Amino acid sequence: MPESTSEIKVPRTIVLVGLMGAGKTCIGKRLAACLGTEFVDADAEIESAAGMSISEIFEVHGESGFRQGERRVIARLLRRPPHVMATGGGAFMNEKTRELIKRRAISVWLRADLDLLVRRTSRRSHRPLLRGRDHREVLGKLMEERHPVYAKADVVVDSADGPPEAMAEQVARAVMDYVRRSGIDGPEEVADDGCILPESDKEMTW
Numbered sequence: 568m569p570e571s572t573s574e575i576k577v578p579r580t581i582v583l584v585g586l587m588g589a590g591k592t593c594i595g596k597r598l599a600a601c602l603g604t605e606f607v608d609a610d611a612e613i614e615s616a617a618g619m620s621i622s623e624i625f626e627v628h629g630e631s632g633f634r635q636g637e638r639r640v641i642a643r644l645l646r647r648p649p650h651v652m653a654t655g656g657g658a659f660m661n662e663k664t665r666e667l668i669k670r671r672a673i674s675v676w677l678r679a680d681l682d683l684l685v686r687r688t689s690r691r692s693h694r695p696l697l698r699g700r701d702h703r704e705v706l707g708k709l710m711e712e713r714h715p716v717y718a719k720a721d722v723v724v725d726s727a728d729g730p731p732e733a734m735a736e737q738v739a740r741a742v743m744d745y746v747r748r749s750g751i752d753g754p755e756e757v758a759d760d761g762c763i764l765p766e767s768d769k770e771m772t773w
C-alpha cells in the first residue's frame with residue numbers, strides 16, 4: 568500500500584456525488600491536488616457549455632432541459648483521462664447519468680447530515696432549488712428522496728467539518744481500498760454514451 572496518496576494512480580475518474588453543501592467542490596479540488604490530477608466541476612462546465620448560469624438554464628430550459636444537458640456534459644467529461652469531478656446534487660439521480668457514471672467512473676457519495684447541509688448552504692444563495700425557500704425543509708425532503716439513490720455509489724464517505732485536506736485524504740484512501748477490493752481497471756467502454764445532442768432538439772445547442 569502506498570504511504571502517500573500522491574503515489575496512488577486512479578484507473579478511472581472519481582465522481583463526487585451528494586447533496587448541495589456536502590463539500591463536493593471544496594473536497595474535490597483538494598482530492599485532485601493530492602492525486603495530482605485535473606479537477607472539474609460539472610456545474611461550471613455546464614455553465615460554460617451553455618453560456619448561461621445554472622439559474623438561467625433552469626429558467627430557459629426548465630429542470631428537465633437542464634438534466635439532459637447535464638447528462639451530455641458529464642458524458643463528454645467522462646471521455647477525458649482519469650480526473651476528479653464534482654457533480655451537481657441532482658446528476659446522480661438521473662438514471663442514465665448514473666448508469667454512465669457507474670460504468671465509466673468510481674462514484675463517491677459525500678454523505679452529510681441535515682444540520683451540516685443547512686449550515687453550509689446558508690452562506691450563499693446561488694442554488695436555484697434553494698433560493699427563497701426554507702433550506703431545512705427543502706434539504707430534508709431531498710435527503711429522503713436522494714439518499715437511497717446516492718447509496719448506490721461505489722464508495723461512501725461521511726462529510727464532516729474540519730480541514731478539507733484531511734477529508735480529501737480520507738476520500739483518497741477509501742477510493743484506493745475500493746480499487747483494491749473490486750479489482751477494476753480502466754473505464755468500461757460504452758458504445759453510445761449519449762454525449763451527442765440529438766438533431767431533433769431545436770431548443771438547446773449543447
Ligand SMILES: Nc1ncnc2c1ncn2[C@@H]1O[C@H](COP(=O)(O)OP(=O)(O)OP(=O)(O)O)[C@@H](O)[C@H]1O
Nearest residue numbers: 586587588589590591592593656687727728729731
Ligand atoms: N470539510 C469542510 N469543513 C468546513 N467547511 C467546508 C468543508 N467542506 C466544504 N465546506 C464549505 O461548505 C460550503 C459548501 O461546500 P461545497 O460548495 O464544496 O459543496 P457542494 O457539495 O459542491 O455543493 P453544491 O452541490 O451546491 O455545488 C462551502 O462554503 C465550503 O467552503
Ligand SMILES: O=C(O)C1=C[C@@H](O)[C@@H](O)[C@H](O)C1
Nearest residue numbers: 610621655656657694695696
Ligand atoms: O441538487 C440539485 O438538484 C442541483 C444542485 C446544483 O449543484 C445544480 O446542479 C443545480 O442547481 C441542481
Ligand SMILES: [Mg+2]
Nearest residue numbers: 591592593653
Ligand atoms: Mg459544488
